[in-house]
Amino acid sequence: MNLVGKIFVVLILVMSVLFMAFAMAVYATHKNWRDVAMAPEVGLQARLEKAKKDNKDLTDEAEKLKQQFETEKAAKLQAVTKLESELEVVRGELKILAAKEAELDKAKREAVAAMYATQKNATTDRNEVVEQRTAVEEARKDRDAHFKEVVRLTDELNQAANEKELLRKRTEDLGKDLAKADQVLRKHGLDKNKNYANVPPTVDGYITSVGAGLVEISIGSDDGLLKGHKLEVYRIGGGQNTYVGRIEVVRIEPSRAVCKTDPKFQNSNMMVGDRVASKIE
Numbered sequence: 001m002n003l004v005g006k007i008f009v010v011l012i013l014v015m016s017v018l019f020m021a022f023a024m025a026v027y028a029t030h031k032n033w034r035d036v037a038m039a040p041e042v043g044l045q046a047r048l049e050k051a052k053k054d055n056k057d058l059t060d061e062a063e064k065l066k067q068q069f070e071t072e073k074a075a076k077l078q079a080v081t082k083l084e085s086e087l088e089v090v091r092g093e094l095k096i097l098a099a100k101e102a103e104l105d106k107a108k109r110e111a112v113a114a115m116y117a118t119q120k121n122a123t124t125d126r127n128e129v130v131e132q133r134t135a136v137e138e139a140r141k142d143r144d145a146h147f148k149e150v151v152r153l154t155d156e157l158n159q160a161a162n163e164k165e166l167l168r169k170r171t172e173d174l175g176k177d178l179a180k181a182d183q184v185l186r187k188h189g190l191d192k193n194k195n196y197a198n199v200p201p202t203v204d205g206y207i208t209s210v211g212a213g214l215v216e217i218s219i220g221s222d223d224g225l226l227k228g229h230k231l232e233v234y235r236i237g238g239g240q241n242t243y244v245g246r247i248e249v250v251r252i253e254p255s256r257a258v259c260k261t262d263p264k265f266q267n268s269n270m271m272v273g274d275r276v277a278s279k280i281e
Contacts, residue, residue, distance in 0.1 A: 199229075199278075200224070200225060200226075200229035200230065200231060200278040201223065201224035201225070201278060202277075202278050202279075203219050203223050203224065203225065203231070203276070203277065203278050204219075204275070204276070204277050205217050205218040205219035205223070205275070205276045205277075206218050206273055206274065206275050206276060207233070207270060207271065207272055207273065207274045207276060208256070208272065209272060210269075210270055210271065210272060213260055213261055214250075214258055214259065214260055214261070215233075215247060215258075215259050215261065215270055216256060216257070216258055216259075217231070217247075217256065217257050217259060217276045218255075218256060218276075219255075219256070219257065219276070220252055220253045220254050220255045220256045220257045221252050221253065221254050221257075222254045222255060225249055225252055225257055226249065226252065227249050227250065227251070227252050228248065228249060229248070229249045229278075230246055230247070230248050230249075230262075231246070231247050231248075231249070231259065231276050231277065231278060232245075232246055232276070232277055232278070232279060232280050233245050233246065233247055233270055233274050233275070233276055234274065234275050234277070234280055235268075235271070235274050235275065236275060241275075241280065242267075242268075243267055243280065244266070244267055244268055244270055244274055245261060245262065245265045245266035245267055245268070245270060246261075246262040246264075246265035246266075247259035247260065247261055247262065247270075247276070248260055248262060
């Protein structure tokens, strides 16, 4: 056997195996359609019997529904006949109601006309009432304004009378105080017509420290001193008073004051302990 024969033998062997595989696949997929058709529950014969039974049931139900429809149709026809009779009765009643409505409409128009007339009269009366209320309100406002004015004037009059009484008492008190002040001025030999604003009160103190042109004294605003008051300085020694000079208050505190010296009246240097007075006897 030559090479070509061997090739054909091999091809025949391969094709035999291939066709055998095809035959096995076809046999595996082959169905017995008679068995399928005659299967007890899912077969075509069982399905056909079930379909016939369902068809018979549906036919019976259709016949029953047809009879029921005929019965209901007869009942509906009877009901329609009854309703037509009732409709004729209702139409008659409707005509009667229409006549009554026409009468009521006429009465309504007459009532509306009477209401419009009454409303017109009421509007006129209301306008008159509003005018009268306005006049009354204006009169009440004028009365209240006059009453308030009377009350205000009465209060002012009473206040003026009280102030007059207070001024009278104050005048009497001032007259008494003035008389006492005149007595005090006469007692101290002072003229009430003279200005004593820059006149220091009667004080007696001493110098507590000395600086360049300034001295500090032991008396202050609590003793009646004011800025600008001028005081005299003297020194006690050998049983007699020696005049040292004059000072002027430049800064004031309650219990002390700072003063500057007046070179025109300075007789000697001021020292701590020198006496200070408003005037030297």
